[in-house]
Amino acid sequence: MYRIRLHGRGGQGIKTGSRILGSAFFGAGFEVQDAPVYGAERRGASMAAHVRAARSPIRERGVITRPDLVALADETLLQVPAANVLSGVGPDSVLLLHGNGDAETWRARLAFSGTVVVLPAAGEHAEAELGGARCAGAAARLAGVISRQQLMAAIAQELASLGPSATETTTAQALAAYDAVARHAGVLRESRPAAAVAFAAPEWIDLPLESARIAAPDIFAAATSVEMRTGLWRTMRPEIDYAHCNRCAWICSTLCPDSAIRVLADRSPEIDLEHCKGCMICVSVCPPHAIRALPERAARARELAAAP
Amino acid sequence: MNPALRRMKDLPSTHLLGAGSAMCAGCGGLLALHEIYDLLGARTVFVNAASCMTLLASYPFTPFRGSWLYTAMASAPAGAQGVRDALDILIGQGRLPPEEDLTAVALTGDGAATGIGLSATSGAIDRGLDFIYLCYDNEGYGNTGQQSSPATPLGARTATSGGAHGHAASKKDLFAIWVAHRPVYAATVVGADPLDLARKIDKARALTGPRLIHALAPCPPGWSFDPAEAVEIGRLAVKTGVWPLKEYVDGKVVHTHVPHPRLPVEEYLKRQGRFRHLFEPERDVQVLARIQSQVDAYWAEVCA
Numbered sequence: 001m002y003r004i005r006l007h008g009r010g011g012q013g014i015k016t017g018s019r020i021l022g023s024a025f026f027g028a029g030f031e032v033q034d035a036p037v038y039g040a041e042r043r044g045a046s047m048a049a050h051v052r053a054a055r056s057p058i059r060e061r062g063v064i065t066r067p068d069l070v071a072l073a074d075e076t077l078l079q080v081p082a083a084n085v086l087s088g089v090g091p092d093s094v095l096l097l098h099g100n101g102d103a104e105t106w107r108a109r110l111a112f113s114g115t116v117v118v119l120p121a122a123g124e125h126a127e128a129e130l131g132g133a134r135c136a137g138a139a140a141r142l143a144g145v146i147s148r149q150q151l152m153a154a155i156a157q158e159l160a161s162l163g164p165s166a167t168e169t170t171t172a173q174a175l176a177a178y179d180a181v182a183r184h185a186g187v188l189r190e191s192r193p194a195a196a197v198a199f200a201a202p203e204w205i206d207l208p209l210e211s212a213r214i215a216a217p218d219i220f221a222a223a224t225s226v227e228m229r230t231g232l233w234r235t236m237r238p239e240i241d242y243a244h245c246n247r248c249a250w251i252c253s254t255l256c257p258d259s260a261i262r263v264l265a266d267r268s269p270e271i272d273l274e275h276c277k278g279c280m281i282c283v284s285v286c287p288p289h290a291i292r293a294l295p296e297r298a299a300r301a302r303e304l305a306a307a308p
Numbered sequence: 309m310n311p312a313l314r315r316m317k318d319l320p321s322t323h324l325l326g327a328g329s330a331m332c333a334g335c336g337g338l339l340a341l342h343e344i345y346d347l348l349g350a351r352t353v354f355v356n357a358a359s360c361m362t363l364l365a366s367y368p369f370t371p372f373r374g375s376w377l378y379t380a381m382a383s384a385p386a387g388a389q390g391v392r393d394a395l396d397i398l399i400g401q402g403r404l405p406p407e408e409d410l411t412a413v414a415l416t417g418d419g420a421a422t423g424i425g426l427s428a429t430s431g432a433i434d435r436g437l438d439f440i441y442l443c444y445d446n447e448g449y450g451n452t453g454q455q456s457s458p459a460t461p462l463g464a465r466t467a468t469s470g471g472a473h474g475h476a477a478s479k480k481d482l483f484a485i486w487v488a489h490r491p492v493y494a495a496t497v498v499g500a501d502p503l504d505l506a507r508k509i510d511k512a513r514a515l516t517g518p519r520l521i522h523a524l525a526p527c528p529p530g531w532s533f534d535p536a537e538a539v540e541i542g543r544l545a546v547k548t549g550v551w552p553l554k555e556y557v558d559g560k561v562v563h564t565h566v567p568h569p570r571l572p573v574e575e576y577l578k579r580q581g582r583f584r585h586l587f588e589p590e591r592d593v594q595v596l597a598r599i600q601s602q603v604d605a606y607w608a609e610v611c612a
Contacts, residue, residue, distance in 0.1 A: 043528070043535070218367075223370065223372065224326070224368060224370055226328045228329070228369055248316075249316035250319070253323070255339065257342060258327050258328075258333075259323035262323075275327035279334035279536060281538055293536075
């Protein structure tokens, strides 16, 4: 059985990617399961979907804990612990990384004992949005059991309701990815079904019964949501040009839905990049146009270059 | 009008709602809530019906500074009743000092407000419950993928209205339903007009009894537009007359803003993917004319 987990951000088409891959396997004669993990699928938030494909009926259910392939549409999720991208991988796993850099560097950086395949991302907006479809195309080739025609038929079937132009763009991206990893065809191997004897019970921790103030002090704390670093959702970053900022009546601060712009004592606004989700409302409402939008990737690269 | 709320500068510059909530980037509902919370203050209990905002306070994280109670979709007003009664009893028995009283706010989306939860709301208004009902209206069941709700406007495409002409029914008028109950106060607001919103919240919080705050909540994924445009879409809803800003107080409906000149509705519709089929591949002249004529008829009556 192939056990494949796709990771990415809401908006990249991870669920669509899992459906394309599932249908492509089905077209190639496999039994298939594909399902997204239901939860907070907000644009930019961490997102996962699962695909199982086998030549015999699949009796496994639920999330994939030991993936043969992890396909990651956005490498920046590796910094997000809650995304659990590398959960359950082992020396036989393949990591397909949609991003930049070379495979050996990634292996070393992640201390990853399996195989790493990098699917280069040009970093352009349209490509990022189709990360799910690109991962599906590449995964199909890595398995080595799905033809170009089967992949194209799966895309046509899954995107039929979105019209011909969506199908065309997605097909082009998925096929480009399919071709880009050609030399790794077949690197993904089927693993054996899980055996009941190998089941390890979860480790339980017994907690004594305490009053809520001791056992769960956070329920009495205010505004604990600040612990969530929603700044990691951002693909674009707003940047204030203080030379042009009017120190106005905090229009950007009032209209930021996320309370992520505070006003300092001298009436200068300050963007809280740990929480800014990158909606860019501030950029569009600033009266003197003193806030501009930068791609997050470029902003981070600049920060890295400036670091001592 | 509260003289302290004349200009944008009079609005709070520090914010009570914590950052880091799970709402989408550019959420028009969160925008309204964050502005409203600044004015209601931390001594507020939110009774949240199942909705997108279910994800606001997922244990152990909350953006609020006080309590949040989660209810099933139909029962937020009943939950607010329980909270109100408990506070009244505790204060009445001297177990809670009166200065520790809280405002009960039912927080729901449009599905609960105009559909599933309408009966519980009607009952709560009948009983004269002292609460604020805050509905953030993104015109569909947004949390589950934007299926149509009774608040979905004519012609909009949703996950369940995919025909050539979009949603076949017209938006249910929640404000009128509330006014028919003769509540203490009812108002429509939009986060894109924070000053108008602030004046209404300021008025509502000083009153006792059932109060409606109905906030239009432009929804980037559900309405299909770039999150950066969320405020502009809200402003266009007002400028085209699609979203009238008004309040009901002392038995009368007063419009707090009459758009003049009123822009054609197309200026609002064409910015949103959910109406794209009305423009491409060819103009749906009939549906566009029906939407415009509904808005024209509304304002003809207002200005008569």
